[in-house]
Amino acid sequence: MNNFRRAVRGGAALGAVVALAFMAGCGGPPKAQVSGTVTFDGAPVENGIIQFYPAGGAGQTAGGGIENGKYQLETSTGEMTVTINASKVVGKRAMYDTPDSPKVDVLKELIPADYNTTSTLKVTLKPGVNENVDFNLKSSKK
Numbered sequence: 001m002n003n004f005r006r007a008v009r010g011g012a013a014l015g016a017v018v019a020l021a022f023m024a025g026c027g028g029p030p031k032a033q034v035s036g037t038v039t040f041d042g043a044p045v046e047n048g049i050i051q052f053y054p055a056g057g058a059g060q061t062a063g064g065g066i067e068n069g070k071y072q073l074e075t076s077t078g079e080m081t082v083t084i085n086a087s088k089v090v091g092k093r094a095m096y097d098t099p100d101s102p103k104v105d106v107l108k109e110l111i112p113a114d115y116n117t118t119s120t121l122k123v124t125l126k127p128g129v130n131e132n133v134d135f136n137l138k139s140s141k142k
Contacts, residue, residue, distance in 0.1 A: 030127035035072035044069025048086030
């Protein structure tokens with residue numbers, strides 16, 4: 001019985017070492033650190049959201065905030081479809097249909113649908129650092 005216990009403990013220790021070595025050697029699919037600027041009609045987008053979707057459907061979808069025209073995030077590599085949203089407050093409305101209802105902001109999307117709901121933006125990201133992945137958006141395509 002003692003030999004059996006030693007064998008089990010030795011096997012468990014060996015299994016743990018093999019699992020740790022496997023995990024250390026397998027970091028998963030390659031990642032891309034991506035950063036850049038987003039402008040709309042020549043001005044930096046003050047506050048918004050940028051999202052990267054794998055064009056072929058395989059890979060990690062990632063998104064992040066845009067602040068003062070700059071963004072930075074980590075996502076999958078390869079060809080990505082990009083969506084960009086930014087809104088501004090255009091008024092207030094009651095949250096509920098009661099006289100003492102709190103007010104909430106009414107927002108209007110600033111960025112045309114060509115850059116978000118029907119995005120035509122594409123970019124190919126390589127493993128590692130991808131800097132200056134900039135998007136210069138325009139209110140109308142001329």
